Amino acid sequence: MDRDARGCRVALVADEFVNPCGDGFDALPVLEEAGWGVIQLAPSWYPEEVARSLLEQAAEHAHEFARHGYQLLIIGEREGLDQALARLGLQLARLTPTSAHQLRERLHDGEAAEPSVDCRGPTE
Amino acid sequence: MARVAFVAHCLLNQNAKTAGGAICPGIYSPIVEQLRERGWQIIQMPCPELTFTGLNRFWAVREQYDTLAHRRHCRRIVEAVAGAISAHLERGDEIVVVGVEGSPSMGVSITSSDPSRGGRPVWPEGAPELAPGEGVFVEELRAELRRRGFAHVRTAAVTHALPKHDPERERRALAQVLKGR
Numbered sequence: 001m002d003r004d005a006r007g008c009r010v011a012l013v014a015d016e017f018v019n020p021c022g023d024g025f026d027a028l029p030v031l032e033e034a035g036w037g038v039i040q041l042a043p044s045w046y047p048e049e050v051a052r053s054l055l056e057q058a059a060e061h062a063h064e065f066a067r068h069g070y071q072l073l074i075i076g077e078r079e080g081l082d083q084a085l086a087r088l089g090l091q092l093a094r095l096t097p098t099s100a101h102q103l104r105e106r107l108h109d110g111e112a113a114e115p116s117v118d119c120r121g122p123t124e
Numbered sequence: 125m126a127r128v129a130f131v132a133h134c135l136l137n138q139n140a141k142t143a144g145g146a147i148c149p150g151i152y153s154p155i156v157e158q159l160r161e162r163g164w165q166i167i168q169m170p171c172p173e174l175t176f177t178g179l180n181r182f183w184a185v186r187e188q189y190d191t192l193a194h195r196r197h198c199r200r201i202v203e204a205v206a207g208a209i210s211a212h213l214e215r216g217d218e219i220v221v222v223g224v225e226g227s228p229s230m231g232v233s234i235t236s237s238d239p240s241r242g243g244r245p246v247w248p249e250g251a252p253e254l255a256p257g258e259g260v261f262v263e264e265l266r267a268e269l270r271r272r273g274f275a276h277v278r279t280a281a282v283t284h285a286l287p288k289h290d291p292e293r294e295r296r297a298l299a300q301v302l303k304g305r
Contacts, residue, residue: 002143009149018168028156057175065139067179070139
């Protein structure tokens with residue numbers, strides 16, 4: 001395996017934290033600063049069939065990362081996600097932060113488990 | 125009406141890259157910042173390679189992904205992405221698709237090509253695999269959008285995987301596509 005800059009941390013993030021409006025807040029700067037990658041979840045207004053298929057994809061992505069020991073976390077709520085994950089045998093920790101500050105603190109506190117392997121690959 | 129950019133998965137999640145390809149821990153911020161500055165929302169597309177050949181996949185060229193099975197896999201994802209684009213267009217939203225130049229799947233005008241690549245994964249450093257053309261996923265997506273009557277959807281791509289990557293040039297090129305030029 002070639003070593004690279006990946007953080008081995010992936011958050012499944014509800015759309016309102018990626019495209020915030022109203023009372024929502026923008027999670028991307030916090031996640032970037034903390035070294036997390038994002039799997040964005042389908043917006044809640046999407047047609048059911050489209051959303052179901054995209055959530056299946058999100059779950060398959062998460063399964064592949066879990067298989068390799070990456071740290072995974074759900075941020076926010078998305079109807080249908082838990083079922084899609086459960087079909088693949090996955091149950092992940094979830095944060096429901098109310099502010100960017102709270103998200104930053106919880107990520108810093110390590111509420112999600114650390115990656116179980118050094119997925120960046122061997123050093124030179 | 126909103127402006128919505130459908131971006132390649134790895135632009136928000138560098139963990140999905142082939143080993144050795146991640147240039148930052150997670151989010152490729154230049155694109156996110158540029159889209160946000162200009163008032164574009166972001167929708168992330170799935171990564172067809174991650175869910176087909178997995179995290180331990182080898183670096184590959186377009187020919188290795190140009191199989192019936194991989195195209196079926198891409199079409200399954202494309203069906204959902206095109207459905208999402210369709211839902212946005214029905215609301216009157218403006219859409220841009222942002223790929224990754226040099227990618228065998230997500231290349232928009234530059235992909236990677238080597239008809240003879242195969243077997244034990246050893247090849248000369250700097251092998252000239254970049255070639256004009258689309259990646260397999262982008263090709264399938266464009267075909268589905270044409271089939272649905274959405275051929276007008278614009279495309280752009282980041283260039284961070286290219287040897288001659290120039291961040292300012294990448295930024296200007298994306299800005300032009302976002303403006304509709």
